[in-house]
Amino acid sequence: MPIQSVSLASESLVYSYSKSFNGFAAKLTKAESEKLSGHESVVSVFPNRLRQLHTTRSWDFIGFPQNVTRTTVESDVIIGMLDSGIWPESQSFNDSGKIIGARFYHAGEDFKNGEIPSPRDSEGHGTHTASTAAGNTVTPASLLGLASGTARGGVPSARIAVYKICWEDGCSDADILAAFDDAIADGVDIISLSVGGWPQDYFEDSIAIGAFHSMKNGILTSNSAGSLNxxxxxxxxxxxxxxxxxxxxxxxxxxxxxxxxxxxxxxxxxxxxxxxxxxxxxxxxxxxxxxxxxNSTRYPDLTAPGVDILAAWSEATTITGQNGDTRIVPFNIISGTSMSCPHASAAAAYVKSFHPTWSPAAIKSALMTTARQLSVEDNSDAEFAYGSGQIDPIKAVNPGLVYDAGEIDYVRMLCGQGYNLTQLRLVTGDQSTVCSGTTRTVGDLNYPSFALSYDKPTSITRLFRRTVTNVGPAPTTYKVFIDVPEELEIRVEPEVLFFNETGEKQSFVVIVTAALETSMLSGSFILSNGIHLVRSPVVAFVSGQEDI
Incomplete structure (x- = not known):
């Protein structure tokens, strides 16, 4: 390659992702991007979109008191916060070794007025989410006297690694991928990301790409479902x-x-x-x-507190961040799925502290199957609105059974969605990856929830395959209990699962028949041995999309 071409390529390069996965961000013309997308070693080329931040007594509200049983391992758990940075002087982080690292990423040309070119938080959002997840216990804490009491994170002994990816204009895909690349290489245990945008194809979605590679490295990604864009x-x-x-x-x-x-x-x-x-x-x-x-067709996995959450705030901004507001405060009260996400991240970290060897899928399964079912009177859309239910970190430590999954399971899911072998081998970095011989569908991902959809109201039947692992004492026997409306029928075969050992796996099929005369039906089934209740939501809806 001529020296001039090398120089031009170097000037165009924004990021090179090489620590945890292979890729790069660069400034390209439309012709250059189209030419690159046709290369046999390239999975996808997509524009650098901007995503948006999803914007205390909440722990007590979900039954997770300050004096809950904790392990000494909690202080070894690291939560990687991908957000707008952090205000390290906050009392919530006033602990030696609390913040163990901080980086910032800025693929843009110039910094805007008020933006701080460092991991410091100039918006408050990142400080708020970090303290909600792993902030120290601070008493007294309030917003100008409102909500006076004790502010604390879900896992106050855990460590925080900061990756500042969000600025005034939003959070760019290039910065998100760079942060994932570093966080994975840094060895964090949980990645918390209160950021989102409009859904994209898996191979063009920076969060999906980062979460996949995190999963490969045993790291759970906690991402909010979305607030107002x-x-x-x-x-x-x-x-x-x-x-x-x-x-x-x-x-x-x-x-x-x-x-x-x-x-x-x-x-x-x-x-x-x-x-x-x-x-x-x-x-x-x-x-x-x-x-x-x-007819919304997106529903969450879990529900967590996100309304009027009191947590630490950056003193580089005001309460509202609006012109004319001069009020600087150490704590602020805000709402949104951004506030729910760090609650879920902390719950995952809490479970991780008891089970350091559990996979991301096992931890997520434990949180989902032990979640509290919410009141139908207050949530007319039931499971479609709240997913598995409200998180219960204490119960999640001892779930009884888990739906486990690893890289091969997610690859099979992608096979079922029609992705070709060349793409999959590039993503996994494994030339032995195959799709042939599998007749399973997307719905057969070993996941703790079930959904089926159709493009118009009709009667539909679907079969799902699942495998559960006994993580409780043995021997034990689990039986099936079903809770559905008249229009929804669920059959589980076999109806009884026997486990002779801890770690033993048992497989079963779930057959769902839905008479879709309205846009949505939901219910659930429970596997119980008389001690543990392993609950899975089942949703049927009209959307025109494939089964989930």
Whole structure:
């Protein structure tokens, strides 16, 4: 290659990912990117999209008190926080060895006014999420006297590794992948990422790519399902399940909001609400009809606290971050799935401290199958709305059974989605990867939840294969218990599972028949030995997409 070409290539290169997976970010013309995408050794070429941050007594609220049983191993657990940085002077991090490393990434050309070219947090978001996950116990803590009490992280003895990827404009794919590359190489135990964007193909999704390689290295990635996206909702009417103050809608530039109250709500015509933007409040029945019309088809794995969370805040910004606000505070109260994510990350770290050798899939299974089922009265969409349920870290330490999975299981899932062998071998780095001989579908990923979909209301039947591992005492016997509405039928074969040893695996099939006359049906089944309740949600919905 001529010296001039080498020089031009060097100038175009933004990042080279080589520590944990192979790839690079570069400034390319459309013609160059198209030519590169056709190369036999390239899996995918995609633009550097910007993703958005998903923006205390919450631990007590989920039954996880301050005096919960802990292991000494907790202090060895490292949570990698991929966010907007951290404010290290906060009392929540005032512990020798709490923050064990900090990096920052900026693929953009220039820093904007107010942005700090270091791992320091100029927005507050990263400080808030880090302290929620692993902040020290701080008393007293409040926001200008509000919510006065003790602020603490879920795993206060755990360590924090900081990877600042988010700036005023958002969080770029190039920076996200660079942070994943470093975090994996650094050997973190959990990656917490309160960041997201519109769903992309797996091989064009920086978070999916990073999470896959994290999984290969035994690292669980905890990612929030999503809050309001400024770009998508600006100037739009936002539909909210529940009645809230409207502050989040104002923050992201919504033109107004339609709110759906829970059932058995008092007569709202007799209540005055001071909203900062135009709002219409429907009856619960009309709201259910509206949600069915909208027909959302994304549902979470787990639910965790995310409303009015008090946690540490950066003193490089104000309470609101808006012009004219001069209030600097050490703690702030904010809401969103961003706040839910570090709760789930801390719960995963807590389970990891008791079971250091468990795989990411086993830890996730433990959290999902022991989660608390939420009230149908307050959640009319049931499992479709809250997934497996609300996290219960204490129960997750002793789940009884786990649905385990490793790299080969995820490769088979990708095979079932039609990805070709060349792509898969490049992603895995293993030339022996094969798809032939497998007739399994995407729905056969050994996952603790079940979903089936169709493009129009009809009666459908699907079969799913699963394997569970006994992580409790043996011998033991598990029986099946089913909880479904009339329109949904679940059969589990065999109905009884016998385990003679700890670590023993047993396989079974789940046959689901759904009479889809509405847009969504949900239920669950439980495997129980009289001590452990291993619960899995089952959802059927109209979407036009393949089974999940």
């Amino acid at each position: 400024k770009t998508l909702v600006q100037g739009k009417i936002v539909v909210c399940n529940g009645v809230n103050q409207g502050t989040e809608q104002v923050r992201v530039g919504a033109a107004g909001s339609t709110m759906i109250p829970p059932p058995k709500t008092v007569n709202l015509r007799e209540v005055a609400y001071p909203f900062p933007l135009p709002v219409s409040i429907l009856t619960h029945a009309d709201g259910v009809d509206l949600l069915e019309y909208i």
